[in-house]
Amino acid sequence: MAFNLLENTSMAVKTLGANKLRSGLTMLGIIIGNASVIAMVAAGQAAQSYVTRQFESLGTNVLFVTPGDAQRGPTAGVSRADTLTLADAEAIAAEVLAVGAVSPEKNQRLRVTRGAAETQANVIGTTPEYVPVRQIDLAQGRFLNPVDAQSDLRMAVLGSEVAQTLFGAQDPINQGVRIDNIRFTVVGVVTPRGSSFGQNQDEAVYIPIQVMVDQITGQEVGKTSPSVQTIAVSASDATSASAAQYQITNLLRLRHGLLNREDDFTVQSQQDLLDTAASITDILVLVLAFTAGISLLVGGIGIMNIMLVSVTERTREIGLRKAIGARGSDISAQFTIEAIILAVIGGAIGTGLGIGSILVLTLATPLSAGISLSAIAISFTVSGSTGLIFGLLPARRAAQLDPIVALRS
Amino acid sequence: MALIHLQQINKVYGVGDLEVHALRDVNLSINPGEYCAIVGASGSGKSTAMNLIGCLDRPTRGSYRLDGVPVNTLEADALADIRNRKIGFVFQQFHLLPQLTAVENVMLPMVYANVPKPQRRSRATKALQKVGLGNRLHNRPNQLSGGQQQRVAIARAIVNRPKLLLADEPTGALDSQTSQSIMDIFASLNRDGMTLVMVTHDEVVARQCDRVITFRDGQVLSDTPAILLQVQDHHVPQRPT
Numbered sequence: 150m151a152f153n154l155l156e157n158t159s160m161a162v163k164t165l166g167a168n169k170l171r172s173g174l175t176m177l178g179i180i181i182g183n184a185s186v187i188a189m190v191a192a193g194q195a196a197q198s199y200v201t202r203q204f205e206s207l208g209t210n211v212l213f214v215t216p217g218d219a220q221r222g223p224t225a226g227v228s229r230a231d232t233l234t235l236a237d238a239e240a241i242a243a244e245v246l247a248v249g250a251v252s253p254e255k256n257q258r259l260r261v262t263r264g265a266a267e268t269q270a271n272v273i274g275t276t277p278e279y280v281p282v283r284q285i286d287l288a289q290g291r292f293l294n295p296v297d298a299q300s301d302l303r304m305a306v307l308g309s310e311v312a313q314t315l316f317g318a319q320d321p322i323n324q325g326v327r328i329d330n331i332r333f334t335v336v337g338v339v340t341p342r343g344s345s346f347g348q349n350q351d352e353a354v355y356i357p358i359q360v361m362v363d364q365i366t367g368q369e370v371g372k373t374s375p376s377v378q379t380i381a382v383s384a385s386d387a388t389s390a391s392a393a394q395y396q397i398t399n400l401l402r403l404r405h406g407l408l409n410r411e412d413d414f415t416v417q418s419q420q421d422l423l424d425t426a427a428s429i430t431d432i433l434v435l436v437l438a439f440t441a442g443i444s445l446l447v448g449g450i451g452i453m454n455i456m457l458v459s460v461t462e463r464t465r466e467i468g469l470r471k472a473i474g475a476r477g478s479d480i481s482a483q484f485t486i487e488a489i490i491l492a493v494i495g496g497a498i499g500t501g502l503g504i505g506s507i508l509v510l511t512l513a514t515p516l517s518a519g520i521s522l523s524a525i526a527i528s529f530t531v532s533g534s535t536g537l538i539f540g541l542l543p544a545r546r547a548a549q550l551d552p553i554v555a556l557r558s
Numbered sequence: 559m560a561l562i563h564l565q566q567i568n569k570v571y572g573v574g575d576l577e578v579h580a581l582r583d584v585n586l587s588i589n590p591g592e593y594c595a596i597v598g599a600s601g602s603g604k605s606t607a608m609n610l611i612g613c614l615d616r617p618t619r620g621s622y623r624l625d626g627v628p629v630n631t632l633e634a635d636a637l638a639d640i641r642n643r644k645i646g647f648v649f650q651q652f653h654l655l656p657q658l659t660a661v662e663n664v665m666l667p668m669v670y671a672n673v674p675k676p677q678r679r680s681r682a683t684k685a686l687q688k689v690g691l692g693n694r695l696h697n698r699p700n701q702l703s704g705g706q707q708q709r710v711a712i713a714r715a716i717v718n719r720p721k722l723l724l725a726d727e728p729t730g731a732l733d734s735q736t737s738q739s740i741m742d743i744f745a746s747l748n749r750d751g752m753t754l755v756m757v758t759h760d761e762v763v764a765r766q767c768d769r770v771i772t773f774r775d776g777q778v779l780s781d782t783p784a785i786l787l788q789v790q791d792h793h794v795p796q797r798p799t
């Protein structure tokens with residue numbers, strides 16, 4: 150080729166620089182496209198890692214036993230919502246070998262007051278086992294102990310926000326609060342835990358499950374043992390989670406007399422939940438990337454559009470260049486390189502904007518987005534090749550211009 | 559040997575009923591060092607002949623040898639190289655690139671000729687000095703008058719040291735005084751041995767050439783030394799200068 154790359158590049162820069170407004174507008178599509186690819190992929194990955202962390206915050210090796218059949222949708226779960234009882238939890242603790250700790254949980258949203266101060270809290274009736282299973286830490290005082298659990302003493306442990314709302318800077322330990330207008334004594338405050346699946350865990354109040362049953366929810370008609378919403382179980386070690394899952398299923402089927410019927414409960418391991426969430430977030434990332442890809446495509450078409458206009462506008466220049474000895478390949482190289490330069494500069498600016506929006510995302514939301522080098526590499530490659538592909542048609546058109554016609558235009 | 563040798567050249571545009579014979583059996587030879595004008599009414603075929611001579615177009619039939627090379631058989635890329643090395647073009651509308659300075663415009667043909675970069679600027683500067691624009695090297699076209707722009711275009715046309723300079727109505731966009739300064743440059747280039755062929759409407763311009771070739775209806779009507787033309791056409795009033 151008579152015309153070398155460096156020559157062409159400096160020529161293209163000069164030409165693009167001579168028409169800054171148009172060059173800028175041409176790049177806009179690619180800028181937006183690139184920024185959105187990077188930002189969207191980062192947002193998707195942030196959502197993914199957020200969800201993963203949420204599950205991991207549930208505690209490792211934890212199994213969740215819930216009433217109803219999760220596989221058959223929410224209505225199936227609701228209609229059998231009382232199939233799981235406190236006695237089931239006690240049986241799991243006593244009979245399943247692969248199990249470490251068992252934490253039955255019976256919760257209800259209730260009004261919690263102290264004098265004039267009041268708040269709505271998720272009041273969880275549970276046992277001391279809640280601490281090892283759910284892996285919580287105490288900021289002050291203690292959690293419920295076995296004595297509280299056995300006796301009918303009205304002791305309460307507050308979530309950090311509840312404590313803040315009702316007590317402010319005061320020490321809440323040994324102070325009284327009213328839950329559903331019943332007086333409880335505060336024995337501890339849990340460290341802030343953030344929210345999990347939209348549930349603010351710091352708006353929780355923990356009380357002994359027996360107190361919950363006896364004094365708040367009351368005995369259920371026709372039940373020998375009170376129903377619970379969740380039994381959280383920790384496996385004895387990392388390798389025994391699936392064994393525990395199997396043994397719990399067998400035990401509960403026996404206890405519920407389900408010989409020829411389907412399970413009226415669900416045992417899910419943290420891994421099950423993670424897998425489900427991962428399959429959803431994978432699709433989320435894909436959809437986001439696809440959407441962003443479309444804007445990149447639109448950006449490419451924008452480049453093609455303007456380059457075609459530019460070929461028409463510069464017909465005389467093309468004719469002149471051909472008359473003084475430019476080959477068709479020189480002309481097409483010139484226009485292709487202009488398109489690639491636009492795309493790459495646009496890509497760089499877009500990448501900058503994308504990274505900027507990631508920083509904003511990290512500051513403004515609980516998602517902590519990482520700047521993915523692969524996303525940057527991909528969007529650079531894509532924008533470069535977008536310039537190349539969408540620059541080809543205009544370049545071809547320019548190369549095929551008849552110099553005589555071009556000079557007379 | 560003739561520099562330009564056209565033999566039985568035909569150029570036909572369109573097909574079937576729409577066929578237009580722009581050139582019919584044209585034979586023409588121009589020797590090195592000649593200074594020719596091609597004249598004729600519009601539609602006479604003079605522009606088509608100019609395009610063929612300039613290797614911007616190919617004949618439908620006939621053979622064309624430029625400097626001994628049978629250019630009617632060459633491919634587009636080879637023709638581009640011929641235009642680059644053997645021919646310099648000057649146009650009525652100058653056709654300078656507005657984003658480049660005078661010296662950069664003049665450097666352009668050397669870019670396509672692969673002249674090493676350091677040589678380009680010095681050669682372009684010399685060419686501009688030759689046309690009297692040594693003090694306007696870094697002006698852009700819009701900072702130059704029409705005559706100055708045409709002089710930049712001439713510098714660009716001669717910078718690759720072509721054998722042939724083709725000018726298409728080079729004075730058509732200029733006033734008569736400026737036209738004369740351009741013609742003076744052409745005359746001086748011709749004295750240095752450059753072969754010049756120009757298409758023109760302007761009688762005054764044509765008379766300054768050594769040879770006037772008149773086209774009509776796609777054929778050469780007359781081919782006369784300019785000195786004879788003046789005697790024949792004494793009734794044509796001289797343009798005031």
